[in-house]
Amino acid sequence: MQYGICNLSIVPLRREPSDASELVSQVLYGDFFKVLEQRKNWSKIRLSFDKYEGWIDNKQYVSISASDYNTLQKETPRLSIDLVEFIEDPQHQLHPILLGSSLNGLSILNHTHDGNTVSGKVAKNNLIETAFLYLNSPYLWGGKTPFGIDCSGFTQMVYKLNGYKLLRDASQQATQGEPLSFIEESEPGDLAFFDNQEGVITHVGLIMSDNYIIHAHGKVRIDRLDHTGIYNVDKRMHTHKLRVIKKII
Template identity: 50%
Template structure:
């Protein structure tokens, strides 16, 4: 088995091994993965954090030995908690953004031979729902980007996944996958700020998700990360004066 780590802020994870293929997700700084297959300058990987699979260019990753991978995988999950910052590896300065995974000096010495210096606030461990809501606001007005996971472009399940990940709770990558996690709440009135709401299409497929806020509001990514009203029917867009998403289920990931 071969292993790797991403040492750039965000690289595209694609369906097929070519630059014109659809980007289905991104690999962020510090994310570890296993290499499943190689093909003409591309590698098919499976991410450690959510078991998501896709192709990345071999020019954008760093290969790890098994020893280096094991050392890195033992690291406590610690994330950048600022919109933008940077890390220094050897003589190189690398820009990073919210949600980048920060390795400790002990692990970075094993992997890089020198310490990793960073200039950002970090967060680690399981946080409260109040902190989840605070983190969600960091992404407000971020543009929608299919497959994106950063404040400079993100999609709906990428938004909920990253907000929860930063606060210590692993979510799967797709909205329908996330809907399989946690405990079902019967009514909106049972929910708390920080819980997740899921929305379906006419065929009953779950296609959208967002984070519930106070006063019957929801923060979600639709064109951009935005705040709208939510009721028993779904998301109500005040500007358009209509419902834009049909509510399917509300989930409590943790109490």
């Protein structure tokens, strides 16, 4: 088995080994993974954090040893909390990293960083404050950064920055936590899931107080939440049908 770590700010994770293939997620600086299959130009990887799989360009990561991988797995993640910061390499060149980048592999990559960080579990009431860091970020299918993010990437990153693990896709996240019967039972930071006409869960957002929700739809925005679903305050109509509410923590 081979292992790797991302040494760049954002690397696309694609469904197939091609630059033209669908973006299914992103690999951020410091994310580490198993290499499941290697071809001339592409590697199929499985991320350690959420076991998500996809293809990345061989030029966009560096190999690490099994012992380094196992050490990183055992450590509590230390994450950058700055919107944009820089790491410095041995040649004193600066490389940008974004909110939520992992810094546990700095010594492995021989990089230095002196920005703000967060580590360990944070109180649940901090989730919405973290969510506001992404407010007005544009929607991007497969995105996980303030410069482009999808609905489940948004909820996953908010929870990750507070020390908790969510799976990558909305349908996967809906399998986690404890279901609640009514919106009135929910607390800020609980997750609301929404399905399409076929009954497939396709959307997720973070419940706020007073029947509001923050979610990624066009951009990370705040809308009303009721027993029907999300009421878009700009369009004056419901845009998503409520399926289930989950308490994760």
